[in-house]
Amino acid sequence: MAAEVAKRAGVNWIVTGKILRLEPNYVLTSQIEHAVTGEIRNTQSVQGEAGEDLFNVIDKLTTEIRMDLSLPEEAGEEPDQSVADITTHSIEAYRYYLEGMDYLNKGYGTEAQASFEKSLENDSTFAMAYLRLASADIPTTSKEKKKMIEKALHYSERSNKKEKMYIESYHAELIGDESGALKGYQSIVNAYPDETEAYYSLGRLHFYCGNVEPALENLTRVIEINPLDKRAYAALAHFYQTLGDIEKSIWAINELISIAPDEADPYDTRGYLYAYRGNVNKAIESFKESVKRDPEFGSLSGLGHMYLFKEEYENAEKCYRQEVASENEYRRAWGRLHLASIPLYQGKLNEALVNLDRVISEDQLDGFEGYPHVWKLNLRSLVHLEKKNREQALSDARRFIDACNKIAAVEDVYYDDPIAMLLARNKEISEAERYLNSLKDKIQDSSAEKMSWYWLASGWLEMEKSNIDAACVHFEKANEFHKGFIFRYSLALAYLKANRLGEAVQVLEQALKIYDATRAFYAIYAVKAYYCLGLAYEKSGSARKAAEQYQIFLDIWKNADPDLEALNDAREHLSRLKGT
Structure with missing residues (x-):
């Protein structure tokens, strides 16, 4: 696979290596070979002193490799920083960090979280591990993510220049400074032209800011550098889908599956793309392929939803109950929420309320307060609204607000719009307006993705105020970026x-x-x-x-x-x- 990547990316030489001996001292070897022909250009071998740190031995090997590679003059001017000084002195911490990155690249956020936490157990000053724990792919609250990125900043003096730039850029993104984040990621690719993670971040962020052309340009650049980059193909599949370019969306997802045919994530992505296009049967096939590869990945929810829409309620319940049986607390909590959808879809609102009471209690017994828990409170308020139980609906709306405040960072905006929308639906107009005014101040000139949710909540507020023409305008603005079911409805x-x-x-x-x-x-x-x-x-x-x-x-x-x-x-x- 390395040779294929190198060939498609225009790379001439590949460096490989291994640990030849662990005791009584480290012996490391490496070789430089031609990417296409396999011709061995040079081999290197270094031996550490007894008790010498592995990373110090790696530094010695790096020096040997650089001497044999005939690098350009500029490379000789770059400072030689110790690997340990810019990462960690702990072999175990680094091993768990690499394990976490592997999980992240395969779409396993929960497993990645566990690995990064183990990494920090071995080195509590490892800045990059904190950065990864702040990632959107890690299933934690915004308060926890804010805490992790602050720790990454605190320990970033041990990081190299590039790592510091990543930490600062993602910190800007996390606090809602999209402009600062874009500048930061652009600075990375200016300094390191082959840095795919920065190009990917630029593509992702540009898209959510509504900048379609630079988004696609940056993601395309990722593939030019690394034609087997799974994240880029997954993002392109979603983005083309959003833009209505079905042909390119299918191309991107099929490329992803060809790269990782044995992984669950690509089939899960394809399942949701089919579902978004209204092809429920093909979505079921893809979700089944994902579940076959890994029942714990998370595709049981998508499969259950498709059965729900087909009115195959027993099959839907089977999928959701498998989620509830998961060892992962987030998947259990999502499964409990999904179970409530079955009676709701059938109009059995009284039964759904009984179920919601039960699963909310089960979350509490689990000590779980995360995202799927707060949405149960939101849903219960909406059910009471449908039943015209205004007093109970407002009580649940208040509980939803309290639960959001527990898990949201101060500058977090992703809970303000559902809070405002729920308050508006409960006729608490003045309070809803205060939330929306505060939200607008936070996200002014912000991403199209964030603004779309603001316009959605604003539309519901105007509808409850009987300003229907204004509601239409707000909903139209919301639909410029998001075209999912609730936006269209x-x-x-x-x-x-x-x-x-x-x-x-x-x-x-x-x-x-x-x-x-x-x-x-x-x-x-x-x-x-x-x-x-x-x-x-x-x-x-x-x-x-x-x-x-x-x-x-x-x-x-x-x-x-x-x-x-x-x-x-x-x-x-x-x-x-x-x-x-």
Whole structure:
């Protein structure tokens, strides 16, 4: 594989090495070979003193390699820093760090977290391990991530120039300074033109800031340097999907699978891409391939969602219960949340509330307060709103806010918008406005991704204030970046209230082709979308199409709680249409 990467990237020479002896002293060997022909150019061997640190011996070997490589003059001017001085003196710490990086590259955030924590148990001053624990891929709260990046900064004096630049750039990103982060990552690639991680970070961040061209340019550069970089292909698959370029999205995901056919992550990614395009059966096939490779990876949730949408509730429950049986606390907590989707999708709101009470208690018994826990409180408030239990809905909204404040860093913005949206839905207009004003101050001139959630919450606020035209404008802005189910559904609802029926029909039809994770979470709306489409068709004069949508809605909610307003209204509308 190394030869293939080198050939495609235009590299001439490959350096390989091994530890020949551990005791009584280290003996290290290496060789320089031609990337294509395999011709051995030079070999090196160094022997450490008895008791000498491994990293000191590595430094000696590095010197030998540089002498044999005939590097350009500029390389000779670079300072020779000790490996131990810029990483760690602990072999075990470094081993666990490399193990964590391997897990991260395969998409195993929880396992990576455990490895980085073990690394720090062996060297509590290892700055790069702290940096990795602050990564978005590690399943921890924003408060914990902030703590980790601050520690990385604190110990960064032991890091080399490049590592310090990464730490400072990611710190800027984590506190919401996207402009500073972009400048930092750009400085890295200016100084180190083949640094794929920095190009990847630039691509990812540019995309979320709405800068499509530089995003794709930087990710393409990653592949030019390393044609087997899995992260770049996964990102491109998602980005092209978001841009509506299905052909390129499929190309990227197939490239990823060809690179890592035995890993779970590529099939999981492909499953969600198929689901987003409305191809539930192909999504199921991909999720099954992922589960086959590793049942603990996390694809059981996606597989369960697809069965939910197909109304195969026993299969969905089986998947979710397998999640609950996981040894990982985050997967258990997600599984508990997903179980509530099954009765919600069927309109069994009373049963869902009983289930939510139980799983919230189970989280508490687990001592778990993370992301999937707080969303159970959010969901319970939404269920009470649907049942017109305003007092209980507001009580749960308050609990949701308290839970968010426990786990969110002060400058964190990812909880403000759902808090504002939930307050607005509960008619707490002034408080919702305060949250949104505070959020706008935090994220002004920020990424398109963050702004899209702000506009979504603002749209719901205006809708609750009966400013429907303003709500439409806000939802339209939100949909410029995000086009997932809840974004499309919210926009369609505003169009319907504004009597913009043609647009409501178009957006609802689009929403009902999207089977993403938000549709499973908002399971009530996932089904009510058929009811809303029926209303839009009926008001447009398309009686037959309206009747079809009402019937789909009523079929899914055939065992729903009998007192639900939408259920009884749909029956009346369908009866009236059949009678004409």
